Each structure stands twice: as structure tokens, then as C-alpha cells.
Amino acid sequence: MDYHMSRKPRDRQHNSCRSRVLVLLIVVVTNIATFLLFSDASYEVGNGSGKHDRSVPFWNSGNITDYALAASHDELVHLHNHLATANSLVETLLGLKATASDMPAARDEQEHVGGDGFWQWELTGELQLAVGPHKLPLGFTKNLGSDQLYPTVGQACHRFPDELERYMDYKPGGECPSDEQFAQRLMLKGCEPLPRRRCRPRRPAGYVEPTPLRASLWATPPDTSIVWDAYTCKNYSCLVNRRKTKGSYDCKDCFDLLSGREKGRWMRDDGALSYSIDAVLATKPNGTVRIGLDIGGGSGTFAARMQERGVTVVTTSMNFDGPFNSFIASRGLVPMHLSIAHRLPFFDGTLDIVHSMHVLSHWIPDAMLEFTLFDIYRVLRPGGLFWLDHFFCLGTQMNTTYVPMFNQIGFNKVRWNARQKLDQGIKRNEWYLSALLEKPMT
Structure with a gap:
């Protein structure tokens, strides 16, 4: 179905009209205040009229001192009245300015809604x-x-x-x-979740039943399991072999389950940055790690390894350069199409373990990363584990930014390993951090 690409942005001229009216009103009020403040020069002075001429000739006065005092008293009375009026106008003017500064927010929430909420245009x-x-x-x-x-x-x-x-x-x-x-x-862009739709996604041609569980964990799914329109590769063979080709891809070799590095991930513990799943599970009483979350889990291999050990793990993934969510589901695992900025859709204190490899790194703005870490802390039960796997940052950031940030979250450190990155044997000012952190029991 083609989109209506000729549709132009909606007309918002009424915003401009409001602004012009407000500016005109401010100018009028300012001119009135100025006129009142400086209109004293036109006042005349006369006996019995309550008005006095400031240029009273001395030869018309019998008692110059008394007359001057009386004139000064009247002058002060008039000035006091005029200042009170001017103050009132200035306060009104300031109120209008405050209202003007608040108008964008008010428009968002009240004036330009199409029903209720923040909608700035008429919904149809x-x-x-x-x-x-x-x-x-x-x-x-x-x-x-x-x-x-x-x-x-x-x-x-x-x-x-x-x-x-x-x-x-x-x-x-x-x-x-x-x-x-x-x-x-x-x-x-933050438009998450998207509104629901009353339409049906296209059904793949030639769809067949998936490979039965256990075997499905390490089987490449059939090409007919998805629709390929959105991707450069048009079959799984292309995705598997792209690790051998030039080009920048997200998780370049994640789809090769038979001969790539996916087959050996999290199976060996080197005592440094690479932790094994068995070593991590051994830190808790047997059988108490049951459910968890893998943030940015690529093609779902971490969840597959945990499934083999009787642990159910939900994997969040975005479909960058490939059908990651469909691939995870074909393995008999649970995918969740979720960005890193989204609040984790789990209730407080419900998960036994949260894992993330590479995704949580210095590319995430500091404030967003801090919110994410506190959200991970929230969804973990007391005693739950947060496995931070190969967090990457610049050397200057490690001790000045990230170590204090992790310390303030409130986790207990079970394991903590930081190593400088080696590039062909040469140390670079880049660091990796792997850590196993525990939410306190009390």
C-alpha cells in the first residue's frame, strides 16, 4: 500500500496570530503606562480647583513658603496616585508576559488538543x-x-x-x-509504544511449521518464516555469510549458529572479562535463577544458553540490518521489540537476572544510562543479579564518570573486572568492564 506522500504539514497560522495579538497588547499597555507617568507636566494649578500650576509667579503669592508647601503636597498626592496606577499596569503587563511564556506548554496540554492529551492537531x-x-x-x-x-x-x-x-x-x-x-x-524518536492498528501484516509465502524445541535453539530457520521486504539480505544464507564480507552491520556474525562464535559464547570463564553462564549461576543457590532479561540480546544466543539450563530469558532486540526478533522467535525463545530508552515492562522486584552485552556502553548519554541502571535495579528481586558484560568506554571516563555512577546505584559487587583494550598487542586508551552485581537482600 502506497503512502500519501503529498500530504503537507498542518497549517499552524493561528499560533502566529496569537503571538501578534499578544505583542500588540503589550505595546498598548506599555504606552498607556508611559503616558500616565509623564502626564504631570500638563496639570494646571488654581485655587479651589485642586489643580496647581507649577510655574506660579512669585509676585502673585502673598506667602511664597506656604504656597510652595501646599503645591508640593498636592504634587506628591498626584504622583502617588499616578505611581499606583502605573504599578497596577506594570503588574498586569508582567502577568501577560508570564502567560506568554507559559503559552506553549498550555497549548500542548489544553488549547491544541484533539480530544485529550498532548495532541497539537485535530485527530482524524x-x-x-x-x-x-x-x-x-x-x-x-x-x-x-x-x-x-x-x-x-x-x-x-x-x-x-x-x-x-x-x-x-x-x-x-x-x-x-x-x-x-x-x-x-x-x-x-521516542514514539513508543506506537498506536495499535486495525490491519494485518503480510503473511510469508510458503510458511512451514517451525523446528521443534531443543533442536530449534541451534537451527537456522527456513527462509519462508518471514517477509524480507525491509532488509538488504533476502534469505538467511545471506545473513550467515555476511560475516565474511565487507561492510558495517549490527551484530555481524550473530546469525551463524553452526560455525561462528555464537556456538561458544558464555561457555568458558577466563577469570577476567569473559564470564561463563555456569560460573554466574553458581553464585546463587541452585534453581533460584529462574527468569530473566537480556537487553540488546542480538539473535538470542544468551537466552538459548539459559534455556538449556532451565532458565527462561526474554530478549530485547531491535531489527537493525536484519530480522532479529523473528530469528529469536524461530529458536523457540521470547523476543521483545524494545529500544534502550523504554522503561522496562516488568513490575518491581520480579526478575532473577538481567544481562546486557555491549549495548550498555559509553554511546548512551550519561543521564539516560543512569535512568537505565536504576530501572534494572527496580525490576530485579532482592538478591537478583545484574550481569554487565563487556561495557566499553574511554579510559578517561572509567573512574571519573562510570565507576561513581555504578557505585551510587546501590548494587553489591560479586565480580568486577576492568581491562584496557588491546589492538594488535598495543594498549589503547579504551577500556572494557565486566561486572556481576547483586541487588541487596535488605
Whole structure:
């Protein structure tokens, strides 16, 4: 299904009109205040009228001193009144300025909504239906505290109206557009989760049943298990062999399960950066590590190794340069299409282990990394393990940034190994850190 690429961004001229009116109002109020402040020079002075001329000739005064005092008193009274009026106008003006500074946020939340929430334009069609709100039947409002149900849609989605409407442009009940990479780019912009859609993804041609479990953990799935439109490679043979070709790929050799390095990962413990799964599991009482999460788990090999040991691990992965989520699922494992910026979708204190290799590194902004680490701490149960596998950073960052950051999270250190990177035997100012951290029991 083709997108309507000719659709232009929505007209927001009413914002410009509001700004012009506000500027005009400020100018008018300022001019009035100035006029009142400097209008004293035109006041006349006269007996019995309450007005006095400032240029009273001395020869018309019987008692110059008394007259001067009286004139000064009246002058002060007038000045006091004018200053009070001016102060009131200035306060009004300042209030208008404060209102003007707050107007963008107010527009986001109140004036430019299409229903409820942060939507800055009028919602229509499938997007309006997906966003809601939806009226609840009577008797279902007690736990929600509301009579309306709001579907979960990423807050940042409201910043991308044209892209979001393009994503929601399809025939209800029909086939979804081939837009996997487009949807993923929206997710990486913070539009996560995306709104639901009422369309069906295209079914792969010639689909066959998957390989039975255990054998599926180390079997390359059939090419007919997915639709290949979104990828450069059009079959799994291409993905397996790309490790032999030039080019930059995410997890370049992850799809080679038979002859690549995936077959030996986490099987050997070198006492330094590389920990084995068996050594990690041995730090806890037998059978107490049961469920876990692998953040950025590539093609799912860590979860496969844990499955062989009776541990269920969910793997988060993005489909960069390949169908990683589909590949993980074909192995009989649980994939989760989730970016690193997303709050982990698990309740507090529920996981026995969280693992991440390479993904958590210095490329993540410091503030985001700190939030991620605290979120990992949150989902781990007391006594749960966080296995940080080959964290990479520059040498100058290790002790100044990352060691203090990890220390403040609150983990206990079970293992901690840092090594300088070697490039053909030459030490570089780059470091790897592997650590096994435990959430305290109390």
C-alpha cells in the first residue's frame, strides 16, 4: 500500500496570530503606562480647583513658603496616585508576559488538543480511534478512577504529526503497509509504544511449521518464516555469510549458529572479562535463577544458553540490518521489540537476572544510562543479579564518570573486572568492564 506522500504539514497560522495579538497588547499597555507617568507636566494649578500650576509667579503669592508647601503636597498626592496606577499596569503587563511564556506548554496540554492529551492537531480517522479515549461500561470505573480508558501511546508521538498519520494511513481490515523500518524509526524518536492498528501484516509465502524445541535453539530457520521486504539480505544464507564480507552491520556474525562464535559464547570463564553462564549461576543457590532479561540480546544466543539450563530469558532486540526478533522467535525463545530508552515492562522486584552485552556502553548519554541502571535495579528481586558484560568506554571516563555512577546505584559487587583494550598487542586508551552485581537482600 502506497503512502500519501503529498500530504503537507498542518497549517499552524493561528499560533502566529496569537503571538501578534499578544505583542500588540503589550505595546498598548506599555504606552498607556508611559503616558500616565509623564502626564504631570500638563496639570494646571488654581485655587479651589485642586489643580496647581507649577510655574506660579512669585509676585502673585502673598506667602511664597506656604504656597510652595501646599503645591508640593498636592504634587506628591498626584504622583502617588499616578505611581499606583502605573504599578497596577506594570503588574498586569508582567502577568501577560508570564502567560506568554507559559503559552506553549498550555497549548500542548489544553488549547491544541484533539480530544485529550498532548495532541497539537485535530485527530482524524484511524489515529483518532486508536488514541481514544474510550467510554467504559458502568461498573468498570472503580479501579481506574475514571469512566474513560486511554490506550497506551508514546507521549513523544505528538511531535511527529505527519509521520504518525502516515503510519496510521491504511485500509482498516486490510493488509498493513510494508513499513517495519519506518515504524522502528518512530520508536527510536521516542514514539513508543506506537498506536495499535486495525490491519494485518503480510503473511510469508510458503510458511512451514517451525523446528521443534531443543533442536530449534541451534537451527537456522527456513527462509519462508518471514517477509524480507525491509532488509538488504533476502534469505538467511545471506545473513550467515555476511560475516565474511565487507561492510558495517549490527551484530555481524550473530546469525551463524553452526560455525561462528555464537556456538561458544558464555561457555568458558577466563577469570577476567569473559564470564561463563555456569560460573554466574553458581553464585546463587541452585534453581533460584529462574527468569530473566537480556537487553540488546542480538539473535538470542544468551537466552538459548539459559534455556538449556532451565532458565527462561526474554530478549530485547531491535531489527537493525536484519530480522532479529523473528530469528529469536524461530529458536523457540521470547523476543521483545524494545529500544534502550523504554522503561522496562516488568513490575518491581520480579526478575532473577538481567544481562546486557555491549549495548550498555559509553554511546548512551550519561543521564539516560543512569535512568537505565536504576530501572534494572527496580525490576530485579532482592538478591537478583545484574550481569554487565563487556561495557566499553574511554579510559578517561572509567573512574571519573562510570565507576561513581555504578557505585551510587546501590548494587553489591560479586565480580568486577576492568581491562584496557588491546589492538594488535598495543594498549589503547579504551577500556572494557565486566561486572556481576547483586541487588541487596535488605
